[in-house]
Each structure stands twice: as structure tokens, then as C-alpha cells.
Amino acid sequence: MESLGFNIWGIFPPFHSQTPRKRRNPRSKSDSSVEPTGGAAFRFPIKQAATAATLAVTGDTLAQLRERWVNNKSSSHPFKDDIQTLISDHNWLRSLRMASYGFLLYGPGSYAWYQYLEQVMPKQTVQNILIKVLLNQIVLGPCVIAVVFAWNNLWLGKLSELPNKYQKDALRTLLFGFRFWVPVSALNFWVVPLQARVAFMSMGSIFWNFWLSSTMIK
Structure with a gap:
């Protein structure tokens, strides 16, 4: 899945009953993990x-x-x-x-x-x-x-x-x-x-x- 650029957390961010300030950290990590994954998916082999x-x-x-x-x-x-x-x-x-x-x-x-x-x-x-x-x-x-x-x-x-x-x-x-x-x-x-x-x-x-x-x- 990862080799083709699929990252479920990049599509559906995890839901937590926390304040917006605390929810930004996991989402920022998720967003940063999507970028290298997407880059690797489209990187020339x-x-x-x-x-x-x-x-x-x-x-x-x-x-x-x-x-x-x-x-x-x-x-x-x-x-x-x-x-x-x-x-x-x-x-x-x-x-x-x-x-x-x-x-x-x-x-x-x-x-x-x-x-x-x-x-x-x-x-x-x-x-x-x-x-x-x-x-x-x-x-x-x-x-x-x-x-x-x-x-x-x-x-x-x-x-x-x-x-x-x-x-x-x-x-x-x-x-x-x-x-x-x-x-x-x-x-x-x-x-x-x-x-x-x-x-x-x-x-x-x-x-x-x-x-x-x-x-x-x-």
C-alpha cells in the first residue's frame, strides 16, 4: 500500500477528543509522513x-x-x-x-x-x-x-x-x-x-x- 502512495491517516486524520491545540501535533506529524510517502510513491525507480x-x-x-x-x-x-x-x-x-x-x-x-x-x-x-x-x-x-x-x-x-x-x-x-x-x-x-x-x-x-x-x- 505504502509503495503506491496510500496513507489512510493522510485521508482520514485520527479523531481524538482533545482541544484544537493538542490535535495539531498528531495531524502535523501525519501530514509530514504523507509527503515523503507520496514522494516515494512517485519517485522514479x-x-x-x-x-x-x-x-x-x-x-x-x-x-x-x-x-x-x-x-x-x-x-x-x-x-x-x-x-x-x-x-x-x-x-x-x-x-x-x-x-x-x-x-x-x-x-x-x-x-x-x-x-x-x-x-x-x-x-x-x-x-x-x-x-x-x-x-x-x-x-x-x-x-x-x-x-x-x-x-x-x-x-x-x-x-x-x-x-x-x-x-x-x-x-x-x-x-x-x-x-x-x-x-x-x-x-x-x-x-x-x-x-x-x-x-x-x-x-x-x-x-x-x-x-x-x-x-x-x-
């Missing part, structure tokens, strides 16, 4: 954002390495040449796009999403776990795909091509995500404690980011 950005870049780097490997598979370049050209051939702008998406959008968004699910369904029942997994797929999944495709096309200056990108890749990406994220989400909500859930999903996202990054540049 730096840790989660940085984790998401790092993993997004890692997944994109693996995707770029895979693409170069496939493209150069028929050639006779030695492995040493691949190491020497690793930095020079890397598309840093593409990695920056993925990093900015993870830092500004996915990290904070997923953090708020999992906190919200835990608030409205705190009990670890089978029904709640199934509902959380279902909501992950029908709400979070499409939102992530829509936003990441739009973010990528915005950076590329190709917003006019976004509808065609959705038509071509969105459904395919979403269906692939079902196969990957349904078991991962079930495991996350079932056995992973709340304080480790964002980190667990971020670790799983390194494989997802690898495939998603490859999909976006096709």
Missing part, C-alpha cells in the same frame, strides 16, 4: 530502470552478434577477425534505442505493474496466480509490444510505417511471447518472493529482448 536498460542492451548485443554470425557464416573470416570488429561493427544507435526503452518505459512500467498486481491480489492462491498470469498476457504483453515497436519506429523516423509493422510482426511476437512468458510468469508469481519478482522477470527478459530485438529490425 532508478534501480529497476537501470536493470531493464542493461538487460535490454545485453539482449540487443546478443541479437547483433547472432545476425553478424549468420551473415558471415558462409565467409571464411577467422574468429579473431570477428573479435576485432565487434566494437567497430556494433550498431550503438540501435542499442541506445533499446537502452532508452528499458530505462524510460519498460523498467518503471513493469515495476508499477507488479506492485499493482500484488496490491490488488496479495494472497498466494491458485486463482490469484492464474489471474495474474492471464493479465500479464492480455494486458502487459500487448502494451509492451505496442510501445516497443512505436519507440523503435519513432527513433528511426518511421512512424508512418508503424501500422504496417504492427500488422506484420505484432501478432507473431505476441504469440511467441505467450509460449515464453506464460511459464515464466507462472513461476514468478508462484515461487518467487515479491522483492525478487522484478529481478527474476528482468533476467528472463534478457532472452526475450534477444528475440524481440531481432524481430524489430526485420
Whole structure:
């Protein structure tokens, strides 16, 4: 509750049958406690954002390495040449796009999403776990795909091509995500404690980011 900015004493001050002078102190304390709580509720989650950005870049780097490997598979370049050209051939702008998406959008968004699910369904029942997994797929999944495709096309200056990108890749990406994220989400909500859930999903996202990054540049 506190992480989302709810403070019952800030909404309903405690009632005491005291004089107005004596009632000001508890209310002033309550008001002062609401301010840091509200500030913490809306404070940008730096840790989660940085984790998401790092993993997004890692997944994109693996995707770029895979693409170069496939493209150069028929050639006779030695492995040493691949190491020497690793930095020079890397598309840093593409990695920056993925990093900015993870830092500004996915990290904070997923953090708020999992906190919200835990608030409205705190009990670890089978029904709640199934509902959380279902909501992950029908709400979070499409939102992530829509936003990441739009973010990528915005950076590329190709917003006019976004509808065609959705038509071509969105459904395919979403269906692939079902196969990957349904078991991962079930495991996350079932056995992973709340304080480790964002980190667990971020670790799983390194494989997802690898495939998603490859999909976006096709």
C-alpha cells in the first residue's frame, strides 16, 4: 500500500477528543509522513530502470552478434577477425534505442505493474496466480509490444510505417511471447518472493529482448 502512495491517516486524520491545540501535533506529524510517502510513491525507480536498460542492451548485443554470425557464416573470416570488429561493427544507435526503452518505459512500467498486481491480489492462491498470469498476457504483453515497436519506429523516423509493422510482426511476437512468458510468469508469481519478482522477470527478459530485438529490425 505504502509503495503506491496510500496513507489512510493522510485521508482520514485520527479523531481524538482533545482541544484544537493538542490535535495539531498528531495531524502535523501525519501530514509530514504523507509527503515523503507520496514522494516515494512517485519517485522514479532508478534501480529497476537501470536493470531493464542493461538487460535490454545485453539482449540487443546478443541479437547483433547472432545476425553478424549468420551473415558471415558462409565467409571464411577467422574468429579473431570477428573479435576485432565487434566494437567497430556494433550498431550503438540501435542499442541506445533499446537502452532508452528499458530505462524510460519498460523498467518503471513493469515495476508499477507488479506492485499493482500484488496490491490488488496479495494472497498466494491458485486463482490469484492464474489471474495474474492471464493479465500479464492480455494486458502487459500487448502494451509492451505496442510501445516497443512505436519507440523503435519513432527513433528511426518511421512512424508512418508503424501500422504496417504492427500488422506484420505484432501478432507473431505476441504469440511467441505467450509460449515464453506464460511459464515464466507462472513461476514468478508462484515461487518467487515479491522483492525478487522484478529481478527474476528482468533476467528472463534478457532472452526475450534477444528475440524481440531481432524481430524489430526485420
